[in-house]
Amino acid sequence: MKKIHINCDLGEGGEYDDKLMPLIxxxxxxxxxxxxxxxTISRTIDLAxxxxxxxxxxxxxxxxxxxxxxxxxxSEEELEESIINQVQLVQRIAAEKGAEMIxxxxxxxxxNDAAKNEKVAKIVLNSLSKIGGNCALYAPYxxxxxxxAKGEINVVFEAFADRNYNEDxxxxxxxxxxxxxxxxxxxxxxxxxxFSEEKVATLSGVKKNFKAYTFCLHSDTKNxxxxxxxxxxxxxxxxxxxxxx
Numbered sequence: 001m002k003k004i005h006i007n008c009d010l011g012e013g014g015e016y017d018d019k020l021m022p023l024i025x026x027x028x029x030x031x032x033x034x035x036x037x038x039x040t041i042s043r044t045i046d047l048a049x050x051x052x053x054x055x056x057x058x059x060x061x062x063x064x065x066x067x068x069x070x071x072x073x074x075s076e077e078e079l080e081e082s083i084i085n086q087v088q089l090v091q092r093i094a095a096e097k098g099a100e101m102i103x104x105x106x107x108x109x110x111x112n113d114a115a116k117n118e119k120v121a122k123i124v125l126n127s128l129s130k131i132g133g134n135c136a137l138y139a140p141y142x143x144x145x146x147x148x149a150k151g152e153i154n155v156v157f158e159a160f161a162d163r164n165y166n167e168d169x170x171x172x173x174x175x176x177x178x179x180x181x182x183x184x185x186x187x188x189x190x191x192x193x194x195f196s197e198e199k200v201a202t203l204s205g206v207k208k209n210f211k212a213y214t215f216c217l218h219s220d221t222k223n224x225x226x227x228x229x230x231x232x233x234x235x236x237x238x239x240x241x242x243x244x245x
Contacts, residue, residue, distance in 0.1 A: 001239050001240065001241050002239060002240045002241070003240070003241050003242070003243040004025075004191075004195055004215065004235060004240050004241070004242055004243060005025045005026065005213060005214040005215065005242075005243045006023070006024045006025050006026075006161070006214070006215050006216075006217065006228070006231070006242050006243075007024060007025060007026040007027065007028060007054075007056070007105070007138070007158070007214050007215070007216050007217075008020050008021075008024045008026075008027055008028070008216065008217055008218070008219050008224075008228075009027075009028045009030065009058055009105075009107065009216070009218055009219055009220075010027045010028065010029060010030070010044050010047075010219055011027075011029040011030040011031075011035070011036045011040045011041055011043070011044035011058075012030045012034070012035040012036065012219060012220065013030075013035050013036075013040070014219045014220055014224075016219065016224060016225050017044060017047060017219065018047060019225045020219055020224060020225060020228060021047045021048060021050075021051045021053055022051045023225075023228040023229065023231075023232055023242065024053055024217075024228070024242070025053065025054060025214070025242060025243040025244060025245075026053060026054035026055075026056055026102065026103065026214065027044065027047075027048050027053050027054070027055060027056065028056045028057070028058035028103075028105045028107075028138070028216075029041055029044045029045065029048075029055065029056065029057060029058055029090055030058050030060070030107070031057050031058060031059055031086040031087065031089050031090045032062075032085075032086050032089060033059050033060030033061060033062045033063070033064075033068055033082060033083075033086050033107065033110075034060035034061070034063060034064055034066075034067050034068025034069075034107055034108060035060075035064060035067065035068075038089065038093065041089060041090055041093050042093050042097075045090075045093055045094050045097055045099060046097070048099070049097060049099055052244050052245045053244070053245070054102040054103065054245055055090070055094050055099055055100065055101050055102055056090075056101065056102055056103035056104060056105055056135075056138070057086065057087040057089075057090040057091065057101060057103075057104050057105070057135075058104075058105055058106075058107045059082070059083045059086035059087050059104065059106055059107065059110065060086070060106070060107035060108055060109075060110050061074065061079070061082075061108070061109055061110050062074075062078075062082045063109075067108065068107045068108035068109060068110065069108040069109055069174070070109050071109045071113055072109070076119075076123055079120075079123050079127075080123055080126060080127045080130075083106075083123070083124060083127035083128075084127050084130055084131055087101075087104055087127070087128075087131055088131060091131070091133070101133075101135060102135060102136065103135055103136040103137065103138055103156065104128060104135050104136070104137055104138070105137070105138035105158070106124055110124070111140075112170070112171065114139070114143070114144070114145040115139065115140045115143035115144060115145055115170070116143070116144055116170070117144065118144050118148070121143075121144045121145035121148050122148065124145060125145065125148060125149055125152070125153065128153060129152070129153075134154070135153075135154075136153070136154040136155070136156045137149055137153050137154065137155050137156065138156050138158040138214060138216075139155050139156070139157065139158065140157070140158060140159075140169060141157045141159070141169060141210055141211045141212060142169050143169070156213050156214055157211045157212050157213050157214075158212060158213075158214050158215070158216055159191075159194050159200070159210070159212030159214075159215050159216070160215070160216050160217075160218075161181075161187050161190060161191045161215045161216060161217045161227075161231070162180055162181045162182075162187050162190075162216075162217050162218055162221045162224075162227070163179060163180060163181065163218075164176075164178055164179055164180075164181065164202070164203040165200050165201075165202045165203065166202060166203065166204075167202050167204055167206050167208065169200070169208070169210070172203050178203060180218075180221060182221070182222050182223070184223065184226060184227045184230040184231070185230075187217070187227050187230075187231065188230060188231055188234045188235075191215050191231065192234075192235075192238065194210060194212055194215070195212070195215070195240070198210060198211060217231075
């Protein structure tokens with residue numbers, strides 16, 4: 001049976017983390033930038049340990065007001081310090097519980113900016129180099145940050161199960177009503193095509209060669225639990241199992 005790696009952004013204040021955690025391979029834990037605090041991080045790590053799920057940090061621009069979904073005018077030094085502090089908080093709490101932080105995935109606008117802006121990408125990579133360790137970086141295929149990280153940091157190409165893509169591999173803006181996939185059948189078809197064909201069907205209808213080794217479903221997507229349960233059932237029928245540690 002083949003295995004598929006599914007990740008989810010958790011610890012963001014959603015009410016279904018305990019139902020989502022058993023259905024995923026890895027969690028990206030909000031660490032104070034866009035959401036979360038020491039208490040929610042600790043609780044999310046406990047859930048991950050109980051469900052044999054990989055632990056990752058989900059740093060953001062320090063902007064809870066906009067949930068980290070808007071680019072910020074912030075100095076390089078401030079942004080670097082914020083990223084380091086956020087990631088190290090998850091790292092420390094995990095270590096206290098005898099667990100290991102496996103990966104790092106920037107959130108929201110920081111993720112998108114680092115994917116296309118060399119300056120932001122370098123700030124993120126410099127922050128990770130100062131943190132040290134062997135954590136992998138979740139990043140989009142063909143992105144600026146993945147190219148800069150090559151040979152320096154282990155990059156895991158990520159795709160989004162519930163988001164539509166443009167032809168340049170960027171995500172369709174959330175201002176577009178077709179940006180987010182809400183129907184479980186649509187999410188399954190989107191994921192299965194990327195996984196099985198190594199291609200992505202863009203919003204314009206063009207199909208492009210594409211690589212992804214982990215697939216993200218957002219925990220704040222409508223019916224996220226129902227979508228993941230459906231994905232699990234459908235994938236098993238296709239002889240594909242959601243990967244666990």
